[in-house]
Amino acid sequence: MIRLEDGFYAVENTCHHAGCRLSFYGGVRKDKKIVCTRHGAVFDLKDGAIIEGPAQSPLKVYSLRVANVELRVEL
Numbered sequence: 001m002i003r004l005e006d007g008f009y010a011v012e013n014t015c016h017h018a019g020c021r022l023s024f025y026g027g028v029r030k031d032k033k034i035v036c037t038r039h040g041a042v043f044d045l046k047d048g049a050i051i052e053g054p055a056q057s058p059l060k061v062y063s064l065r066v067a068n069v070e071l072r073v074e075l
């Protein structure tokens with residue numbers, strides 16, 4: 001889960017290029033793109049789409065729901 005100024009986002013934690021954990025190798029740019037620093041793949045945080053290779057498939061994105069004071073990820 002990623003928290004930005006405009007809210008929370010939930011995407012899977014694995015880059016589809018070589019299976020790196022994005023929580024370790026990833027970074028989020030100000031334009032809401034996730035960069036896998038391992039080999040340079042770039043994904044759109046909002047829909048998981050591939051912006052730049054070498055990844056061959058997009059990231060899964062998950063819906064979030066606020067329930068009272070909890071934030072729940074819908075898997």
Ligand code: FES
Pocket residue numbers: 015016017018019020036037038039040041053054055
């Ligand atoms: S593992 Fe992410 S770009 Fe290679």
